Amino acid sequence: MFKALTNKEARTRYLDSLKFGLYCMTHPLDGFWDLTHEKRGTMAAANTILFLAILIRILKLKYTSFIFITVYWEELNIFLYIASILFPLALWVVGNWGLTTLFDGKGRLGQVYMATCYGMLPYPLIQLPLMIMSNFVTVEEGQFYSVLSVISLIYCLLLIIAAMGQIHEFSGGKNLLFTVASLFAMLVLIFILMLFFSMITQGISYIVSLVREMLFRM
Amino acid sequence: METDVHMKHQAIKQMMKKRNRGTGYAALALIGVITSLAVMTLDSATAHATIHEHGYTYRYDYWGDVQDSPDIFSVTQTYTSADLLLEPRMKNPEGLYAHENMLYICDTGNNRIIELTVDDAKKLSVSRIIDSFQGGPGVNTFAGPTDIAISEQGNMYIADMGNARILQLDENLNYISELGKPEDSALDAGLIFQPYKIAVDTAERIYCVAKGINKGLCKYEADGSFSGFVGALPATYNLWDYLWKKIASQEQLAKMTSFVPTEYDNLYMDYEGFIYAVTGNVSEDDLKSGQVSAVRKLNLLGSDILVRNGDYDNYGDLYMGDGGGHQGPSLFSDVTVFENDTYVCLDRNRGRAFGYDDQGRLMFAFGGNGNEDGTFNWAIGIEHIGTDLFILDLQTGTITTYSLTEFGRLVFQAIDQFDDGDYDGSRATWDEVMKLNGNYDLAYIGIGRSLLRQKNYKEAMRYFEIKYDDDNYSKAFKQYRKEWVESNILWIVIILLALFLIPMGIGRYRKIKHDIATADIFLIDQ
Numbered sequence: 001m002f003k004a005l006t007n008k009e010a011r012t013r014y015l016d017s018l019k020f021g022l023y024c025m026t027h028p029l030d031g032f033w034d035l036t037h038e039k040r041g042t043m044a045a046a047n048t049i050l051f052l053a054i055l056i057r058i059l060k061l062k063y064t065s066f067i068f069i070t071v072y073w074e075e076l077n078i079f080l081y082i083a084s085i086l087f088p089l090a091l092w093v094v095g096n097w098g099l100t101t102l103f104d105g106k107g108r109l110g111q112v113y114m115a116t117c118y119g120m121l122p123y124p125l126i127q128l129p130l131m132i133m134s135n136f137v138t139v140e141e142g143q144f145y146s147v148l149s150v151i152s153l154i155y156c157l158l159l160i161i162a163a164m165g166q167i168h169e170f171s172g173g174k175n176l177l178f179t180v181a182s183l184f185a186m187l188v189l190i191f192i193l194m195l196f197f198s199m200i201t202q203g204i205s206y207i208v209s210l211v212r213e214m215l216f217r218m
Numbered sequence: 219m220e221t222d223v224h225m226k227h228q229a230i231k232q233m234m235k236k237r238n239r240g241t242g243y244a245a246l247a248l249i250g251v252i253t254s255l256a257v258m259t260l261d262s263a264t265a266h267a268t269i270h271e272h273g274y275t276y277r278y279d280y281w282g283d284v285q286d287s288p289d290i291f292s293v294t295q296t297y298t299s300a301d302l303l304l305e306p307r308m309k310n311p312e313g314l315y316a317h318e319n320m321l322y323i324c325d326t327g328n329n330r331i332i333e334l335t336v337d338d339a340k341k342l343s344v345s346r347i348i349d350s351f352q353g354g355p356g357v358n359t360f361a362g363p364t365d366i367a368i369s370e371q372g373n374m375y376i377a378d379m380g381n382a383r384i385l386q387l388d389e390n391l392n393y394i395s396e397l398g399k400p401e402d403s404a405l406d407a408g409l410i411f412q413p414y415k416i417a418v419d420t421a422e423r424i425y426c427v428a429k430g431i432n433k434g435l436c437k438y439e440a441d442g443s444f445s446g447f448v449g450a451l452p453a454t455y456n457l458w459d460y461l462w463k464k465i466a467s468q469e470q471l472a473k474m475t476s477f478v479p480t481e482y483d484n485l486y487m488d489y490e491g492f493i494y495a496v497t498g499n500v501s502e503d504d505l506k507s508g509q510v511s512a513v514r515k516l517n518l519l520g521s522d523i524l525v526r527n528g529d530y531d532n533y534g535d536l537y538m539g540d541g542g543g544h545q546g547p548s549l550f551s552d553v554t555v556f557e558n559d560t561y562v563c564l565d566r567n568r569g570r571a572f573g574y575d576d577q578g579r580l581m582f583a584f585g586g587n588g589n590e591d592g593t594f595n596w597a598i599g600i601e602h603i604g605t606d607l608f609i610l611d612l613q614t615g616t617i618t619t620y621s622l623t624e625f626g627r628l629v630f631q632a633i634d635q636f637d638d639g640d641y642d643g644s645r646a647t648w649d650e651v652m653k654l655n656g657n658y659d660l661a662y663i664g665i666g667r668s669l670l671r672q673k674n675y676k677e678a679m680r681y682f683e684i685k686y687d688d689d690n691y692s693k694a695f696k697q698y699r700k701e702w703v704e705s706n707i708l709w710i711v712i713i714l715l716a717l718f719l720i721p722m723g724i725g726r727y728r729k730i731k732h733d734i735a736t737a738d739i740f741l742i743d744q
Contacts (some may be wrong), residue, residue, distance in 0.1 A: 066686055067688040072281055138692035138693075139688050139689055139691075
């Protein structure tokens with residue numbers, strides 16, 4: 001990843017692949033096909049886009065006008081907040097890959113991740129100017145903000161759905177079906193994780209109480 | 219009790235952590251919540267309720283957190299029947315009414331009305347006991363009087379509930395007339411008229427809350443004729459009931475209760491002739507969804523004109539969980555309106571009084587259930603004379619008097635000064651308030667509003683932003699932006715022109731250069 005800093009060739013490839021994200025935004029079907037099949041995308045660029053999305057989401061808390069977002073700072077946990085992007089993303093990637101790989105999906109785990117990250121590009125690109133703009137509007141003009149903000153999310157959503165269809169080489173209907181199925185897969189994953197956590201918690205508390213009991217008797 | 223309130227806090231805080239206008243995070247947020255739930259289950263093991271001492275008086279801030287406050291009203295004295303030398307003792311008194319420096323208590327259980335005089339030292343003493351009147355066609359005693367109102371001319375109107383009539387007496391207790399059941403075809407013929415609470419306006423029109431009538435307030439003209447119902451509360455239902463009714467058969471429908479509007483519990487005629495009406499027939503869902511307003515300010519046409527600019531709707535306590543044996547929302551039993559348009563609602567559920575300013579912002583909440591001074595068993599009536607408050611307790615038959623503290627006096631003074639247009643004075647007074655209570659949101663907003671009127675927009679914005687008052691902030695910002703654009707118009711034009719002209723100029727230059735380079739005359743003829 002850091003090769004880009006020193007190696008000129010790697011740097012041009014990184015910048016090209018980052019720029020390719022813009023092409024994917026405007027030509028989703030063509031762009032996401034080339035992303036994996038023509039190897040136009042890089043992991044480094046995908047990571048950068050994800051990082052930007054998280055960064056903007058955090059900056060929004062502080063720099064959006066209080067008219068639109070008010071934050072109860074006492075209760076804000078920055079790690080949980082970051083996790084609120086990363087965790088669903090991880091679930092989505094694993095859930096989607098796990099499911100599609102059973103049904104002729106051509107995309108690999110890394111490619112699902114990369115395409116999803118590329119699909120998130122409109123979020124930082126729209127939200128950053130929006131964040132700055134929010135400080136120059138009044139409540140009555142706030143509709144612009146809300147509408148654009150929702151558009152940025154819908155844009156991302158559509159891009160991600162399109163991206164999945166292209167990298168798995170699915171037809172439109174099959175793609176939509178597996179998008180919905182992936183959401184269910186995510187729920188199943190959450191269920192398993194919660195089960196896992198509660199089992200671990202109980203296991204630990206069992207051992208702790210066992211040790212306590214022994215200490216009492218010694 | 220504290221524990222429970224605190225837990226509720228946590229839940230609501232989580233909900234409101236990011237009150238994010240319109241930016242539905244859609245799927246991401248939903249999944250985020252599920253995620254954080256998973257983490258929270260781990261957290262809950264370490265979560266513990268912190269028990270902290272509450273001030274006697276509190277208010278809710280923007281987040282719905284309880285902010286302790288210095289007292290605005292403090293108890294001056296609690297009068298029992300013995301203190302007032304009343305024999306027999308008051309029994310279930312239901313009505314309290316103030317007129318000039320007189321206070322009237324409807325001693326419902328003893329069928330009498332007690333007239334108290336409030337002297338200059340704010341002491342109460344019984345001046346007259348009204349248990350009968352002269353003249354009239356029927357019985358000339360009362361049967362469970364529940365309310366009294368006195369017009370400007372001095373005529374007394376008494377809701378004589380047990381005798382199904384509203385009596386009109388002159389000041390010497392001579393019978394003038396009486397009002398009966400409204401003549402309205404929509405009313406059930408078998409319904410017994412039970413006038414419960416009454417108010418009279420300057421034109422001697424009478425408004426009455428009657429038990430069993432949910433069509434609004436019964437309005438009688440000065441000549442005693444019934445002229446209609448005003449200000450009915452809307453019927454409430456939830457979506458599920460509604461859908462169910464749509465698909466239910468006739469037989470099933472017959473078994474179901476129909477959606478009926480709720481009844482008012484009390485009313486108050488303010489100094490301008492507007493009626494403040496409260497209802498205690500409310501549920502948590504109705505209040506939180508905004509379907510029912512616990513307090514309404516009715517104009518002559520019966521429309522609700524109450525200003526609701528507060529962070530929360532005007533329904534008393536935000537936290538409705540079980541605590542100290544009381545649960546559910548605040549159930550308002552009475553309201554009184556000061557001459558500066560601030561009003562105080564009395565909650566019989568938790569025995570608290572909630573004061574709101576003319577913008578509908580919570581100023582203070584105090585009280586509670588109990589047997590100490592300043593707590594109640596069944597708070598039923600609230601009244602004011604000047605800036606003194608009087609609260610009547612139905613169960614113990616006591617009357618508690620309150621007067622403004624230093625803090626309260628300043629708050630009232632700041633509001634009055636603002637209303638009078640003395641913005642400098644108002645600002646200075648709010649500053650004093652802030653010295654006594656730095657957490658008092660109304661002080662920040664009050665200063666902001668004064669600054670706004672003084673056209674000091676930038677400072678005003680700062681104060682509004684601190685307390686998240688987005689509407690006032692926008693007002694100030696709009697003016698500030700306008701001023702800024704006006705003073706910098708030259709630069710804005712220059713920059714805009716530059717943005718257009720420079721690229722245009724560059725394009726032109728390149729074109730000319732290109733034209734010259736490819737011009738025919740420079741081609742050497744070979």
